[in-house]
Each structure stands twice: as C-alpha cells, then as structure tokens.
Amino acid sequence: MKQPCLLFHGFTGGPYEVEPLARHLRERGQLCKVPELPWHGESYHQLKSSRWEDWVKAAEEHAETMTRDYGQFDMVGFSMGGLLAAYLSVRYPVRRLILLNTAVIYVSPGRMLEEMRNEWKYQRKISLNKAKSTPLSAAWQFTRLVRKLKPELSQVSIPTLIAQSERDHVIHPQSARYIYRKVRGQREIHWHPRSNHLICHSDDAAVLFRQVSAFLDKEYTDDGKNKYEP
Template sequence: MFSFNRKKKKALILTIHGFGKQRHQEFDLLCRYLKESGWDSIQFDIYSLKNPEDANLEQWIKRCEEQMRSALKLKKPVILIGFSMGGVIASYLASVFPVQSLILVAPAFRYFDIQKLGSYSLHALRKITAKEKNVPSSLQTRTFMDLVDQYKDSIYHVTCPILILHGTKDEVIPYESSQSIYYDLNTQKKCLLLIEGGKHRMLYDGLGHEKPCFKIIESMLNDELL
C-alpha cells in the first residue's frame, strides 16, 4: 500500500499599497525577499499620479476588487498584505472575499484621530511627500480620507487569521490605533506585534526594520506564528 504526501500549495500574496508617491513600490523589498522563498505576489497601483483627477473612491475600490477576483481565479489560497490606507482596503476585501489570512502593516484605521490630536492636519499629511514631484493631488488626498472613513470598520467583519505590525515611532498613524481595534477583532487567531522604534514606512525606509518585519511576515505565511 502506497501513501503520498502532497506538498501544500503555497498561497498567492496580494499586496495593497498605502497613500502616497510610492504606491506598489512600497512592497518591492518585501516581495523580493519572499520571492527567494518561493512566494509569488501581485503588486498594482490603485490610482494614477499622472492624472490628478483620478480620485473616484468607487473606482479605487473597484480596481482592488478586480485584482482580488483575478487572484482567486488562479485557484490558489490568497493572503492579503495591506499597508496604511491599504490596510483598510485589505480589511474590506477580507470581509467580502475568501482569503487565507490578512496581514496589516501600520493600518490607517484612526487617521481622523490624528487630526483631533492636532499632530497631523490634512496640510501636514500632504507635506510628508511634498519634497518630491508627482505626489497625490488634493482631490486624491480627499479621496484617501473618505476611503478610510467609509471602510475602516470592515476590519470588525474579518474572520480569517490576522497579523498586525505597527511601529512604536509611527509618525503618521499612532500605534495605539492598532491596539484599540485589536481587542475587538472577530477572530480567535490574531496577533499584534509592536515594532520598537519602527516608523510608518518601516517596510522600506532603510532604517533597519525591514528584515525583522519580513521575517515575521514570512512566519505568518508559513503558519508558524498563530
């Protein structure tokens, strides 16, 4: 009698970028790192910087849904990784599509709390990327704010395993926002890890937190964390 050990099919990683100039490039280093271990990933842009009027919220969400459907057609399990604004969108996608797990990096669930605290006004948020050309327009900035406001509660409808990474020195989204939503998540498999000294763009800012974050994410992908 023969027995066959079927190798577990690796999931496909769909990345959802944040708001700013880099867009899908925010995940370049992470996807390159994971590729070395055999993980395939999809990166795409939610909006165009060449068209300042590309600021329709429904269109942004539709583009993400189309990428999600295309990923599912490949007949592989799908894991979502969302950064900042992308964390809010990824949470929405995970609440309406079948995904294996959800990984959030500095998710922007409490952007408006930052305004109330006076730490970052809308003007200050835009200045973060204003040193370079081809930054999001004022219309796109408004769409970002509306998107967070409309979809931030989607995270409470997600039932798959969730990993959240947030830097303790995040200068855009306070790590306390991730702490506050963590306790009300609707899943038993969840993990919140605070990265000591990590800033908002810790996946690619060159300050030394990339590799530790990558290793944690890889552990989650390999079902070694929860």
C-alpha cells in the first residue's frame, strides 16, 4: 500500500500549482491532500494581515491531521511550500520529501525581468499584476519566513528529491545546489531545462513525474541510504 501524500503550493499561489503532480500520484494509487493554504493569492486582505508564524502554524495543523489519520506520509513542497515541507519533515513522520523549486535564493532579477518582458510582449501581464496585488507586508513576511526556516534544511535526514527548473524566474537555480549541500539524508537532484517556475505545468512535467514516482518507489535502509544504485 502506497503512503498518502501532502502537497503544499507556493507563496501567493494555490493548489493548482501542484495539482498535476497530485493527479499523477493518485493515478498510481496514492491518496493526496492538496490544501489551500493561508498564503494563497486569492485574498489581498488575508495576505495583508497574516504573519509568517501563522503560515507555519497552518502547515503544522495539516501535518498533525495527516499524522493522526494516516501515520507516516510523503511530503511535497513547491517554492515557499518547500521550505515549510522541509520544516515539517524534521518534526512529523514524513517518509519521503520532495522539494520543487524551493525558495532559498528566491529572486533572480535577470530572469524575472526577462519573464516580465515576455508577458508584456504577449499581453499577459501576470507577473506585474501579481506584484501589484501582493501586499508589501506579505512580501516582508515571506522574506522573514525564508530567513527563519532556511537553517532547518540542515536538520533534514530523510530521503529527499530536489527538482529545479533552469528557466525559473522566481527561484534562483543556486537554491537547489544549496539545498543539496545542506540536507543530511539520502538525496538526489534533478534539473529541468525547459521549465519555468510552475514546474508541474511545464514541458518537463512528465519527466518530473516519472522521477518522483521512481523516487517514491525506491527502498531505503533505516539509516536513509539507498539499497540500490540510482
């Protein structure tokens, strides 16, 4: 029987960011929970009044529910959700940790400008509109959460998959290398050359999903080392 899985979306995003991966996991028989979290981008006023501690508390409540209902579970975190997933993996019975474009070095200015130029060219002013609709106070809370939770990565000792888009305009690719150096358990890193920030919706998504399935199906010894060569 496959372990249930909890998936977290990113800052100002929503469940849609990781839903394609959740569908893939469900098709292989895995129960998936994809909650809408307090840092989603649908409510300006909710974002404006919330603090990073509220986000951590909400993440812990979902982990507590998974622990109570299922015991051990797998964890996927996208962007800012990746940092929270790593934080939870140290405190709850998480079996496998999957980090997608996780926010450690969270802005690549050159890539962001390139993406905004492309969106203006195609009259899809997504990044600019999103920036205008995100309260400055929420952006500040986001940076505080990154600073507070970044040290947690060195406490992660369970098997971890790190995936990073090479064309990410939000998270700098160096984030993946940083995470790979910091986590202490068995880990693997995968680069996706055709993907932008929304990796689960990218041209590399099918490859990513196969990598995730293979990672979840690997057998590990109790000390976290893989029994088999990758």
